[in-house]
Each structure stands twice: as C-alpha cells, then as structure tokens.
Amino acid sequence: MSDQAQNLEALKKEAALKAVALVQSGQRVGLGTGSTAKYAIEELGRKLRDGELSGIVGVATSNASADLAREVGIPVEDLDPRPLDIAIDGADEIAPNLDLIKGLGGALLREKLTEVQARRLIIIADHTKIVSRLGEKAPLPIEIAQFGFLSTVERLREFLPGGRLRMTGASNYVTDNGNFIYDAQLPADFAPAELERRIKGTLGVVDTGLFLCMAERAFVAAPDGVQELVR
Numbered sequence: 001m002s003d004q005a006q007n008l009e010a011l012k013k014e015a016a017l018k019a020v021a022l023v024q025s026g027q028r029v030g031l032g033t034g035s036t037a038k039y040a041i042e043e044l045g046r047k048l049r050d051g052e053l054s055g056i057v058g059v060a061t062s063n064a065s066a067d068l069a070r071e072v073g074i075p076v077e078d079l080d081p082r083p084l085d086i087a088i089d090g091a092d093e094i095a096p097n098l099d100l101i102k103g104l105g106g107a108l109l110r111e112k113l114t115e116v117q118a119r120r121l122i123i124i125a126d127h128t129k130i131v132s133r134l135g136e137k138a139p140l141p142i143e144i145a146q147f148g149f150l151s152t153v154e155r156l157r158e159f160l161p162g163g164r165l166r167m168t169g170a171s172n173y174v175t176d177n178g179n180f181i182y183d184a185q186l187p188a189d190f191a192p193a194e195l196e197r198r199i200k201g202t203l204g205v206v207d208t209g210l211f212l213c214m215a216e217r218a219f220v221a222a223p224d225g226v227q228e229l230v231r
C-alpha cells in the first residue's frame, strides 16, 4: 500500500473511532458497509470484548458487515420495526448540508432501510468525500430489478443519460438483494428531492443512493484532524 493510501486508511479509522465513542451500552446499532464502516464495526467489537460496552445489538446493512460483526463478537439481529438508537456508516459524497451519495459498495438499499429507522445517523469519512454539490465526483448508484433491467435503464437514460450498468468483470454486478445497479451521472444542477422522486417513480427502480436529510452529523478526518459537521 502506498504512503498516501495508508494515510487515508488511518484517517478513516480516526473518524470511525469518534463515531463509536457515541455508542452507549444496551443500544441497538446500525452497522454500515464499506472500508470506513469496517473500522467502526471492529472498534465496537473491541469495546465489547474489553468490557467498555455491553448489551450492544448490531443490525447489519450487508452480508459482509454481518459476517464481520459476528467475527468480532457483535450479536447481530435482523432489521425489525423497532427503532435503532444509532447507525454509523460511510458515504461516497457528503454535501455541505450532509445530504449524501451512498452505494458505491452496493449496499444502498439495506443501508437506507436500516438507517431511516435510526434515531441518529452518524457518517464517517476521510476528507476526500466532501463535495460542494452531490455528483461532483461520484456517480449516483440506483438499484434496479433484474427483470426487465434493460428497459429500466432506458427509462432512466431518458433523464439521466451517460450512466452505466455496474459490472463485475464480464457479469452484471448483483446486490445482496439480487438486484442490479445503474450508476448514473448527475447533471451539474438539480434539485435533489425532486430528482429522488423522479428516479423512484421510474418503473423497475428499487431505490437510489441519495440519502437526503438523514445524517445527523459527520466525522470527517483530514491530515490536520477530525472535523465534526452537524446538519
């Protein structure tokens, strides 16, 4: 790993530790997905093992996070209608008002289903995820049903041209829910809530990686320290 990549990993971990410091014993915790959320899950496991926390239950946003949580000793339960006390997750882009793009790791649907039930959604990231407007650096992942996916992609391309179906090698990428993902290029100027409505109203779409008005705060780590951003 290059020095630069190593530094970025250290920053992600720093942000994760700040977020995990907010978790209290007995809480039901939404466990995010991705390379930053991984540090939070590991730290929660460490705190349980070292007796700094007890009675934590994790609700995982992907099979990978569920596996990791069990590995580090966090009891994992399925999502049910009860609220979660807190959820901790990474993001692909963070706008100034803490609206987010998520889902480059493919977990957007389970993340949204879980995090919408969290009393507090805490985002952890390194400074490269900060943008002045959503879509500046990352595509917007849109989860779509496999059945009729080419027709769904065509419907999406009518107002979001230039995107592409996500691939893993020569095959379509398949989410934990058995769906495909269309990575859309966002226009330079758009109203996020309106776009979200339009995409969700497109036949064949399951959900989008736009997480609007959901995050309470973000810990964003940069070389000169961790910044806490509050919505």
Ligand SMILES: O=C[C@H](O)[C@H](O)[C@H](O)COP(=O)(O)O
Pocket (backbone or CB within 6 Å): 032, 033, 034, 035, 036, 037, 089, 090, 091, 092, 101, 102, 103, 104, 105, 106, 107, 108, 111
């Ligand atoms: O589907 C993946 C999730 O939305 C991740 O939280 C997001 O992609 C950020 O992942 P990472 O921390 O690896 O950059």
